[in-house]
């Protein structure tokens with residue numbers, strides 16, 4: 001039976017460059033069923049201890065975890081805001097971690113990031129990769145695509161930097 005892979009951008013932007021990257025990555029994966037999601041569909045109130053005490057954990061956190069539970073592997077491209085995850089994703093992650101710390105559920109995962117500038121993608125990836133094992137993350141590898149506009153053709157939806165493209169293909173082959 002074909003593997004099922006969940007590929008999504010950890011960005012709630014409707015014009016997310018990380019979504020463009022992860023969609024391209026997904027298109028390179030042969031012989032697997034690809035699922036995707038929009039984290040905007042999992043928007044919840046900001047995590048607050050008092051809110052959890054009063055109302056419990058929102059159903060959407062359970063729903064998000066259920067999307068991970070049913071797949072064999074993950075490809076996630078994380079947007080960088082001020083050196084860390086975008087707050088929209090961090091909030092989902094925080095609520096999910098209240099269900100249990102194993103948010104990534106030991107699924108083999110490839111972490112990607114792209115940013116308009118030279119350094120932001122690498123910075124958030126370093127954070128995400130370091131943190132992942134504490135949350136049931138089984139990170140097979142990471143790839144930062146800096147300077148998105150120089151390295152990616154948005155019209156065609158493809159990486160144009162041959163070296164980065166080769167790195168991405170090699171990374172995805174580990175899945």
Ligand SMILES: Cc1cc2nc3c(=O)[nH]c(=O)nc-3n(C[C@H](O)[C@H](O)[C@H](O)COP(=O)(O)O)c2cc1C
Nearest residue numbers: 011013016017018079080081082083114115117120
């Ligand atoms: C609140 C905020 C903070 C950001 N901080 C940085 C930053 O510190 N350095 C940087 O190069 N880019 C920064 N950016 C630009 C983001 O890297 C860029 O918007 C993001 O990668 C876009 O990804 P997306 O289109 O997938 O959402 C920031 C953007 C926002 C909205």
